[in-house]
Amino acid sequence: xxxxxxxxxxxxxxxxxxxxxxxxxxxxxxxxxxxxxxxxxxxxxxxxxxxxxxxxxxxxxxxxxxxxxxxxxxxxxxxxxxxxxxxxxxxxxxxxxxxxxxxxxxxxxxxxxxxxxxxxxxxxxxxxxxxxxxxxxxxxxxxxxxxxxxxxxxxxxxxxxxxxxxxxxxxxxxxxxxxxxxxxxxxxxxxxxx
Amino acid sequence: xxxxxxxxxxxxxxxxxxxxxxxxxxxxxxxxxxxxxxxxxxxxxxxxxxxxxxxxxxxxxxxxxxxxxxxxxxxxxxxxxxxxxxxxxxxxxxxxxxxxxxxxxxxxxxxxxxxxxxxxxxxxxxxxxxxxxxxxxxxxxxxxxxxxxxxxxxxxxxxxxxxxxxxxxxxxxxxxxxxxxxxxxxxxxxxxxx
Amino acid sequence: xxxxxxxxxxxxxxxxxxxxxxxxxxxxxxxxxxxxxxxxxxxxxxxxxxxxxxxxxxxxxxxxxxxxxxxxxxxxxxxxxxxxxxxxxxxxxxxxxxxxxxxxxxxxxxxxxxxxxxxxxxxxxxxxxxxxxxxxxxxxxxxxxxxxxxxxxxxxxxxxxxxxxxxxxxxxxxxxxxxxxxxxxxxxxxxxxx
Amino acid sequence: xxxxxxxxxxxxxxxxxxxxxxxxxxxxxxxxxxxxxxxxxxxxxxxxxxxxxxxxxxxxxxxxxxxxxxxxxxxxxxxxxxxxxxxxxxxxxxxxxxxxxxxxxxxxxxxxxxxxxxxxxxxxxxxxxxxxxxxxxxxxxxxxxxxxxxxxxxxxxxxxxxxxxxxxxxxxxxxxxxxxxxxxxxxxxxxxxx
DNA sequence: TATGAATGAGTTTTCATTCAT
DNA sequence: GATGAATGAAAACTCATTCAT
Numbered sequence: 039x040x041x042x043x044x045x046x047x048x049x050x051x052x053x054x055x056x057x058x059x060x061x062x063x064x065x066x067x068x069x070x071x072x073x074x075x076x077x078x079x080x081x082x083x084x085x086x087x088x089x090x091x092x093x094x095x096x097x098x099x100x101x102x103x104x105x106x107x108x109x110x111x112x113x114x115x116x117x118x119x120x121x122x123x124x125x126x127x128x129x130x131x132x133x134x135x136x137x138x139x140x141x142x143x144x145x146x147x148x149x150x151x152x153x154x155x156x157x158x159x160x161x162x163x164x165x166x167x168x169x170x171x172x173x174x175x176x177x178x179x180x181x182x183x184x185x186x187x188x189x190x191x192x193x194x195x196x197x198x199x200x201x202x203x204x205x206x207x208x209x210x211x212x213x214x215x216x217x218x219x220x221x222x223x224x225x226x227x228x229x230x231x232x
Numbered sequence: 233x234x235x236x237x238x239x240x241x242x243x244x245x246x247x248x249x250x251x252x253x254x255x256x257x258x259x260x261x262x263x264x265x266x267x268x269x270x271x272x273x274x275x276x277x278x279x280x281x282x283x284x285x286x287x288x289x290x291x292x293x294x295x296x297x298x299x300x301x302x303x304x305x306x307x308x309x310x311x312x313x314x315x316x317x318x319x320x321x322x323x324x325x326x327x328x329x330x331x332x333x334x335x336x337x338x339x340x341x342x343x344x345x346x347x348x349x350x351x352x353x354x355x356x357x358x359x360x361x362x363x364x365x366x367x368x369x370x371x372x373x374x375x376x377x378x379x380x381x382x383x384x385x386x387x388x389x390x391x392x393x394x395x396x397x398x399x400x401x402x403x404x405x406x407x408x409x410x411x412x413x414x415x416x417x418x419x420x421x422x423x424x425x426x
Numbered sequence: 427x428x429x430x431x432x433x434x435x436x437x438x439x440x441x442x443x444x445x446x447x448x449x450x451x452x453x454x455x456x457x458x459x460x461x462x463x464x465x466x467x468x469x470x471x472x473x474x475x476x477x478x479x480x481x482x483x484x485x486x487x488x489x490x491x492x493x494x495x496x497x498x499x500x501x502x503x504x505x506x507x508x509x510x511x512x513x514x515x516x517x518x519x520x521x522x523x524x525x526x527x528x529x530x531x532x533x534x535x536x537x538x539x540x541x542x543x544x545x546x547x548x549x550x551x552x553x554x555x556x557x558x559x560x561x562x563x564x565x566x567x568x569x570x571x572x573x574x575x576x577x578x579x580x581x582x583x584x585x586x587x588x589x590x591x592x593x594x595x596x597x598x599x600x601x602x603x604x605x606x607x608x609x610x611x612x613x614x615x616x617x618x619x620x
Numbered sequence: 621x622x623x624x625x626x627x628x629x630x631x632x633x634x635x636x637x638x639x640x641x642x643x644x645x646x647x648x649x650x651x652x653x654x655x656x657x658x659x660x661x662x663x664x665x666x667x668x669x670x671x672x673x674x675x676x677x678x679x680x681x682x683x684x685x686x687x688x689x690x691x692x693x694x695x696x697x698x699x700x701x702x703x704x705x706x707x708x709x710x711x712x713x714x715x716x717x718x719x720x721x722x723x724x725x726x727x728x729x730x731x732x733x734x735x736x737x738x739x740x741x742x743x744x745x746x747x748x749x750x751x752x753x754x755x756x757x758x759x760x761x762x763x764x765x766x767x768x769x770x771x772x773x774x775x776x777x778x779x780x781x782x783x784x785x786x787x788x789x790x791x792x793x794x795x796x797x798x799x800x801x802x803x804x805x806x807x808x809x810x811x812x813x814x
Numbered sequence: 815t816a817t818g819a820a821t822g823a824g825t826t827t828t829c830a831t832t833c834a835t
Numbered sequence: 836g837a838t839g840a841a842t843g844a845a846a847a848c849t850c851a852t853t854c855a856t
Binding site (some may be wrong): 465 | 817
């Protein structure tokens with residue numbers, strides 16, 4: 039049942055992270071959530087940090103697939119922005135945003151985690167880069183900054199917004215911002231291409 | 233020597249935060265840095281959290297003054313961007329960015345800190361708002377989003393950039409971005425006003 | 427203002443004991459209650475324990491006077507019991523019972539206090555002894571036990587009842603018991619003397 | 621070896637309580653007494669308070685069995701009183717009285733303990749009630765007060781006597797009182813029934 | 815007579831991790 | 836594969852008390 043147990047541990051980790059945040063995700067808390075023995079964490083993942091990273095990687099990977107599919111369907115920038123807003127709301131509701139925010143923020147004070155979290159960011163940057171290339175093709179904006187750089191800016195802003203949303207849950211969030219952007223986007227699109 | 237000791241504690245806290253991050257800033261570590269008795273922290277600040285917050289408030293307040301002066305001297309957007317880049321490098325070198333990043337990120341998993349950190353963000357948003365109002369006066373951008381909202385976006389991005397710079401110190405940073413922006417800014421300024 | 431300050435400290439101590447019990451009566455808490463500097467406690471009383479003892483002695487002394495006056499007015503045992511019930515209710519309402527209970531109980535785990543608290547018990551035993559001598563004069567009960575011994579039993583029971591009332595405030599208390607005893611007392615008195 | 625370690629911890633707790641009282645029964649002191657790691661206390665009992673309560677419950681339970689057996693053998697009140705005196709001396713010698721006194725008294729200033737300690741009192745009241753019912757059957761005393769109420773009085777007095785014996789170890793104790801009572805009891809018994 | 819600062823020893827509790835079974 | 840027991844290090848915080856002023 040090795041595979042089954044691994045999965046169970048990962049699910050319990052994600053659930054604990056969503057409910058209690060990183061500070062509440064101790065080995066004992068995770069084990070209690072999943073009704074298994076804390077020592078299993080070390081048997082399967084070597085350390086708590088590795089488990090946390092694996093959980094983030096899994097959550098990140100799943101969402102990446104979802105975004106990739108959506109992004110590839112979008113032809114114009116207004117479509118893109120609209121679909122991003124929709125998926126982001128899913129992420130918020132499912133708790134995935136909380137997981138990302140907790141772990142990314144937590145990595146700041148746990149230097150062992152930093153580089154590993156950064157690695158997980160890379161495919162997102164690439165996805166953003168491709169989306170930008172396609173939707174800004176021909177725009178004069180690309181004369182100012184490369185798609186890669188714009189992608190980096192986008193992901194950076196995304197993480198900042200997650201951070202703020204975690205600290206001030208009632209503040210205006212990224213979802214609302216994307217909604218508005220979707221309204222301007224046609225004009226913007228025209229302007230940028232014109 | 234109340235003032236003297238308070239200052240000493242605050243300085244030791246900032247130094248510890250810069251050197252070891254939030255996770256390393258325990259009462260004992262701070263006291264060791266400043267060579268005083270850990271109990272003094274409670275005598276002067278009541279709790280470790282309050283001390284941490286006071287240290288952040290002080291660092292934030294000092295930098296705010298610096299930015300305010302610089303921003304008020306800038307007439308056009310290109311000047312503004314250029315001066316921001318310069319000060320940001322100072323902040324990086326002095327360790328202030330590390331302090332901010334550690335505490336803002338740390339607040340995510342320490343919910344008691346969240347609201348207090350958010351409060352400290354407010355004057356920065358206001359400063360950004362005024363700078364945007366002045367430098368974008370008459371620009372069509374303001375038809376799409378209010379200065380307040382743009383200020384919020386700016387601060388959010390700033391925090392995201394701090395976060396990323398902490399996790400991947402060698403990645404391209406905000407300072408570089410601002411440098412580039414300073415190059416485009418004249419054109420941008422013209423375009424925006426035109 | 428020596429006398430004034432001493433009094434102020436004693437009053438703050440009694441107030442703190444009544445409100446927060448012995449565990450809450452730290453030097454700082456007492457000083458906060460009375461708005462004075464904790465170091466004054468040591469200046470005037472030498473140690474916290476001495477202050478606590480002085481407070482108990484004062485409270486005990488005042489109540490002793492009250493009981494003495496009442497007891498001396500009572501001729502028969504039914505009168506005695508009735509008046510005791512009445513005063514006991516005063517003591518409960520004023521918080522004196524709480525002070526006594528906290529300190530007597532607290533002395534169990536603070537051996538320095540034990541002998542000092544016992545000393546304060548002595549005048550109560552004597553008072554009880556005299557009351558018993560007078561109200562049981564001629565009764566065959568005195569053939570079984572000396573007034574001194576009966577007095578000891580009475581005070582012991584009194585302390586036990588205080589203890590229980592502190593632990594289970596809603597349980598049947600000494601006041602109720604004395605009320606009932608007041609009803610039987612005439613019959614008892616007749617029987618004992620007959 | 622769960623049972624073995626639990627027992628070891630419980631025994632170390634009782635020993636520490638007997639030797640140093642409640643104030644001396646810190647987690648470290650208990651662990652030192654039993655030569656185990658202080659963290660084991662939390663592993664097995666969750667908190668120091670729970671351990672203390674468990675130790676009291678065990679001691680109380682064992683003694684309750686002993687008293688129950690003795691009480692059930694006693695037919696008349698003089699026999700009852702005599703056997704109670706004998707067992708009480710055992711309790712004194714074994715340190716059980718100290719444990720009870722420390723925890724009951726300590727509960728006064730640790731309100732979390734109060735209700736839990738009161739619960740442990742209940743079976744003692746019931747035992748006393750049954751003993752009183754049997755040995756006072758037919759006595760006119762029962763017209764004045766119910767067996768339940770008399771039992772309550774008895775237990776209250778018992779706790780008061782424990783308290784006093786702890787504070788003034790050399791004072792006349794309950795054992796002596798019971799001895800005397802045993803001498804009067806036949807006469808008393810006759811009188812009460814007659 | 816009164817204050818504010820400072821100290822050192824103490825408290826309970828939590829944690830990731832290891833290991834024998 | 837899985838468990839329960841055990842550990843050592845660390846955490847934040849509170850306290851009575853002292854002392855120079």
